[in-house]
Amino acid sequence: xxxxxxxxxxxxxxxxxxxxxxxxxxxxxxxxxxxxxxxxxxxxxxxxxxxxxxxxxxxxxxxxxxxxxxxxxxxxxxxxxxxxxxxxxxxxxxxxxxxxxxxxxxxxxxxxxxxxxxxxxxxxxxxxxxxxxxxxxxxxxxxxxxxxxxxxxxxxxxxxxxxxxxxxxxxxxxxxxxxxxxxxxxxxxxxxxxxxxxxxxxxxxx
Amino acid sequence: xxxxxxxxxxxxxxxxxxxxxxxxxxxxxxxxxxxxxxxxxxxxxxxxxxxxxxxxxxxxxxxxxxxxxxxxxxxxxxxxxxxxxxxxxxxxxxxxxxxxxxxxxxxxxxxxxxxxxxxxxxxxxxxxxxxxxxxxxxxxxxxxxxxxxxxxxxxxxxxxxxxxxxxxxxxxxxxxxxxxxxxxxxxxxxxxxxxxxxxxxxxxxx
DNA sequence: GTCTATAAGAAGATAGAC
DNA sequence: GTCTATCTTCTTATAGAC
Numbered sequence: 426x427x428x429x430x431x432x433x434x435x436x437x438x439x440x441x442x443x444x445x446x447x448x449x450x451x452x453x454x455x456x457x458x459x460x461x462x463x464x465x466x467x468x469x470x471x472x473x474x475x476x477x478x479x480x481x482x483x484x485x486x487x488x489x490x491x492x493x494x495x496x497x498x499x500x501x502x503x504x505x506x507x508x509x510x511x512x513x514x515x516x517x518x519x520x521x522x523x524x525x526x527x528x529x530x531x532x533x534x535x536x537x538x539x540x541x542x543x544x545x546x547x548x549x550x551x552x553x554x555x556x557x558x559x560x561x562x563x564x565x566x567x568x569x570x571x572x573x574x575x576x577x578x579x580x581x582x583x584x585x586x587x588x589x590x591x592x593x594x595x596x597x598x599x600x601x602x603x604x605x606x607x608x609x610x611x612x613x614x615x616x617x618x619x620x621x622x623x624x625x626x627x628x629x630x631x
Numbered sequence: 632x633x634x635x636x637x638x639x640x641x642x643x644x645x646x647x648x649x650x651x652x653x654x655x656x657x658x659x660x661x662x663x664x665x666x667x668x669x670x671x672x673x674x675x676x677x678x679x680x681x682x683x684x685x686x687x688x689x690x691x692x693x694x695x696x697x698x699x700x701x702x703x704x705x706x707x708x709x710x711x712x713x714x715x716x717x718x719x720x721x722x723x724x725x726x727x728x729x730x731x732x733x734x735x736x737x738x739x740x741x742x743x744x745x746x747x748x749x750x751x752x753x754x755x756x757x758x759x760x761x762x763x764x765x766x767x768x769x770x771x772x773x774x775x776x777x778x779x780x781x782x783x784x785x786x787x788x789x790x791x792x793x794x795x796x797x798x799x800x801x802x803x804x805x806x807x808x809x810x811x812x813x814x815x816x817x818x819x820x821x822x823x824x825x826x827x828x829x830x831x832x833x834x835x836x837x
Numbered sequence: 838g839t840c841t842a843t844a845a846g847a848a849g850a851t852a853g854a855c
Numbered sequence: 856g857t858c859t860a861t862c863t864t865c866t867t868a869t870a871g872a873c
Binding site: 449450451461462465470471 | 865866867868869870
Binding site for chain 1: 838839841842
């Protein structure tokens with residue numbers, strides 16, 4: 426097995442749990458199954474391991490972005506889905522996405538690691554905001570804009586609608602990140618949120 | 632000046648910037664203006680300083696909660712305010728609260744410190760969720776419930792309405808916490824969010 | 838590439854003078 | 856209560872054998 430890669434895996438796991446400063450090179454080595462000095466044959470220093478994780482992160486992100494742009498109509502695709510979907514389908518979609526981001530090993534660890542390092546320098550702060558604020562909002566705003574143009578939703582400010590759709594989902598996810606036992610409760614709130622959002626912006630104010 | 636208290640101040644500042652594990656006793660002492668060993672006349676160990684900060688945090692929180700319960704009709708008071716307030720007044724109130732929590736020295740540092748330590752143990756995770764999820768939602772849900780009963784707002788699920796009102800505000804605050812330069816942009820989004828929320832739940836779907 | 842041994846230094850904490 | 860000196864342990868990182 427690729428030791429160099431495994432070091433990153435173990436390090437990411439530990440960094441996401443304790444934060445960079447509370448993880449020792451020896452712990453990473455132990456997780457990999459080697460001794461600390463062997464680790465320095467793969468990376469020059471501890472900081473290099475962290476940087477390599479960030480590089481991997483960016484690479485995955487660019488890959489995802491490229492995928493989305495290749496089938497550039499993906500936003501439209503999704504919108505068609507939403508357009509033809511019942512409220513139940515929307516809930517299923519939302520819950521599915523929520524569960525994916527909550528449980529996907531990489532998504533989850535990257536998110537926690539960035540959460541712990543977000544104040545340590547400006548680049549990391551920017552990375553965090555990009556991944557968990559600007560990009561999701563941009564994407565969802567585009568979708569909502571399309572649905573509005575199709576006359577499927579009412580509203581004149583898709584950006585704010587996206588903020589109102591996304592923020593509760595994100596907040597519920599952070600609750601689950603720190604208190605996994607509350608997942609069921611959060612999923613229920615997520616469902617109620619999506620149903621209400623869907624009803625409200627269809628103009629069917631109950 | 633009270634050295635024991637100043638140690639907590641300096642430590643909180645450092646912990647909120649770097650996280651517990653990345654702050655050294657010597658740095659705290661330096662900030663206070665004494666040498667590290669002197670610090671041990673006030674606190675038994677580094678962890679004790681952290682615990683003392685938490686104790687102070689809880690004390691302040693209980694004090695706030697007690698204040699709210701003493702004039703137990705505070706929720707109702709606030710609701711009266713909202714009830715008679717124009718959309719502009721609501722925006723002003725929201726922006727004021729936002730700015731307070733964003734800039735109040737203690738609120739800001741506590742929030743950042745908890746953000747960095749939320750995964751380090753279950754008690755801190757619970758504390759975080761309480762302060763920045765459950766309690767705000769409980770309070771705002773009560774207010775919204777009252778406004779619904781008064782016929783001022785439409786809706787049948789005050790909890791979810793509170794989630795939809797609060798989440799964007801919280802999320803915008805976290806953006807400012809890590810990227811202070813985005814405050815103006817976030818304040819604008821906050822205003823648009825509150826205006827839209829207000830309009831939507833008044834049933835005046837535009 | 839992995840190991841043992843070890844250097845070099847940092848960090849938490851204590852002893853004891855003032 | 857503050858200081859200097861010091862201890863101990865931990866931590867990163869290197870040297871060099873295998």
